[in-house]
Amino acid sequence: MASFNKVILMGNLTRDPELRYTPKGTAIAKIGLAVNRVWTNEAGEKKEEVTFVDVDVFGRTAENVGQYMRKGRPIMVEGRLKLDQWDDKATGAKRSKLGVIAETVQFLGSAPGSEGSAPAAPSAPRAARPAAAPSAPAAEPVEGDGPPESDDVPF
Numbered sequence: 001m002a003s004f005n006k007v008i009l010m011g012n013l014t015r016d017p018e019l020r021y022t023p024k025g026t027a028i029a030k031i032g033l034a035v036n037r038v039w040t041n042e043a044g045e046k047k048e049e050v051t052f053v054d055v056d057v058f059g060r061t062a063e064n065v066g067q068y069m070r071k072g073r074p075i076m077v078e079g080r081l082k083l084d085q086w087d088d089k090a091t092g093a094k095r096s097k098l099g100v101i102a103e104t105v106q107f108l109g110s111a112p113g114s115e116g117s118a119p120a121a122p123s124a125p126r127a128a129r130p131a132a133a134p135s136a137p138a139a140e141p142v143e144g145d146g147p148p149e150s151d152d153v154p155f
Helices: 059-068
Strands: 007-013 018-021 027-040 046-058 074-087 094-107
Touching: 007 046, 018 059, 027 059, 027 074, 046 059, 046 074, 059 094
Parallel strands: 046 094
Antiparallel strands: 007 027, 007 074, 018 027, 027 046, 074 094
16 A cells, blocks of 8 residues: 655744754754644634644755744745654653654745845755746757856855
């Protein structure tokens, strides 16, 4: 039987990212994400529910999240669900928690302090950006299409 485990979440960070490194040097960023749902009930009242999700981000993307993201900033995460299970040290009871392992991250909104003069820094790693499907066949490549040729891009 086939399986499929994919999650796409868009929300705001509930806290500043917690960036750590494994002994082998792999970066891990732990972030909290608040995802809001707003609806109108039968009586016409606006209701809102918030779901809080813990997300783990790895590698260079984790370093970018740690460098550029702060509490309250909007972000989109694509990843997979992961169930963590452990025994509570105090009570000995079995505990579990459902979280997300990020596969791609996209920074949303503009960079803080970019409301004017200078252009904002790129908002997400190139590998994390979804590829856009062309709406019409392209006649010829246009200069500037594709990834930048320079190696000094911070992503």
